[in-house]
Amino acid sequence: EVQLQQSGAELVRPGTSVKLSCKVSGDTITAYYMHFVKQRPGQGLEWIGRIDPEDDSTKYAEKFKNKATLTADTSSNTAYLKLSSLTSEDTATYFCTTGSYYFDYWGQGVMVTVSS
Amino acid sequence: VQMTQSPSYLAASPGESVSISCKASKSISNNLAWYQEKPGKANKLLIHSGSTLQSGTPSRFSGSGSGTDFTLTIRSLESEDFAVYYCQQYNEYPPTFGAGTKLELK
Numbered sequence: 169e170v171q172l173q174q175s176g177a178e179l180v181r182p183g184t185s186v187k188l189s190c191k192v193s194g195d196t197i198t199a200y201y202m203h204f205v206k207q208r209p210g211q212g213l214e215w216i217g218r219i220d221p222e223d224d225s226t227k228y229a230e231k232f233k234n235k236a237t238l239t240a241d242t243s244s245n246t247a248y249l250k251l252s253s254l255t256s257e258d259t260a261t262y263f264c265t266t267g268s269y270y271f272d273y274w275g276q277g278v279m280v281t282v283s284s
Numbered sequence: 285v286q287m288t289q290s291p292s293y294l295a296a297s298p299g300e301s302v303s304i305s306c307k308a309s310k311s312i313s314n315n316l317a318w319y320q321e322k323p324g325k326a327n328k329l330l331i332h333s334g335s336t337l338q339s340g341t342p343s344r345f346s347g348s349g350s351g352t353d354f355t356l357t358i359r360s361l362e363s364e365d366f367a368v369y370y371c372q373q374y375n376e377y378p379p380t381f382g383a384g385t386k387l388e389l390k
Binding site for chain 2: 203212213269271273
């Protein structure tokens with residue numbers, strides 16, 4: 169069974185960056201597109217972008233193009249989301265998920281709190 | 285593509301049937317999925333392609349619709365079904381989600 173294990177909660181200062189990880193077990197990461205989704209407290213789901221670990225090609229939602237960077241490490245079966253120039257608007261839970269079109273498997277989510 | 289889900293909240297009792305609506309701002313063919321969100325659990329894909337049950341989804345769940353109007357129906361609610369449900373279109377990038385429907389115990 170495919171499982172996605174995300175890194176732990178983060179408390180970060182405004183203006184800094186944070187890098188979140190998502191480790192795939194039960195299959196090779198190159199079998200999937202890896203996506204990241206944002207959920208602000210009490211809000212719905214917002215797609216950030218995806219990476220194809222096979223060739224490192226990426227696609228981002230327009231509003232995240234200067235905010236998010238997706239990378240993948242096939243040797244460790246892990247995908248990463250880096251968020252830069254953090255503000256209070258980035259306080260949210262971030263999920264990784266797999267799929268070509270719809271999302272088959274989801275990580276448990278990681279809470280990022282941006283606060284001074 | 286904007287996805288409009290309704291209602292936002294729904295209260296029901298075990299054994300009842302409920303329906304959740306999802307409307308797309310333009311035609312998305314049948315490129316729609318439904319997910320279930322429960323506290324402390326990973327989100328679960330229930331239905332894709334508008335009406336195809338994902339492996340492991342109980343048969344009391346069903347999806348219908350195409351174009352712009354879609355419905356998720358849950359028949360004979362069980363206690364484990366009380367959760368938040370989201371629709372998502374994948375007809376074009378970026379994938380977009382409805383705002384969610386919270387199904388609560390009456």
